[in-house]
Amino acid sequence: MSIYSKPTILATALIALFFTEATAGTQGTDSPTSWPISTAIRTEAGQQIPSGALGVALIDAPREATLMQLRGMVGTGEVILRSSDSRDCLTLPIRFVAGDLGGHSISSRPTKRIRLFIQSTRVAQALADGEDIVSDMYRISNVADDPDADIIIQSGLSESYGFVLNPGRSILADILGENPSRTRCLEL
16 A cells, blocks of 8 residues: 555545534434323324323223132233334233222123323333333322322223233243334324
8 A cells, every 4th residue: 555545545534434423413303203291192093192191001802800809800902102212102012910809799791991001111111121010019090190100090990900011912922022013103
């Protein structure tokens, strides 16, 4: 390599570095950021995350069974979370189990849809990471504007129930993990 080509290579590298930095800076301003918490959003499928919530858990057709004083519910559904890196929503399947001591007979029946609002970052991140949410470990409320609640029960469940949200469709998802899918969301 000649002595004259070294300055040319150095100049070319500096120019390339300059343009790389310039384009990286403009990409950061053009890319969308995460949804502000103060806005309500809706997925393309019509599910809504209200303003102030980080996500919503929907259990569509739970089944309730009682055996004397024992009462339990089981069902499957999905969790929709605001994405922390874009204006998309993250959707992942969940399994749901709940129980309390409010039974009075022996019966089994379908019950109404359960809707839970995810209020805290700790719960949203745990769900996105595929971790179980056990209600005893978080503050649960049925008061819509409770500022200290991690999860707010909007419908289908009373505060007397203890419950578990388990991300995934099957036991295989417990082992391998469940990858959230991205869903397009719109601001309301």
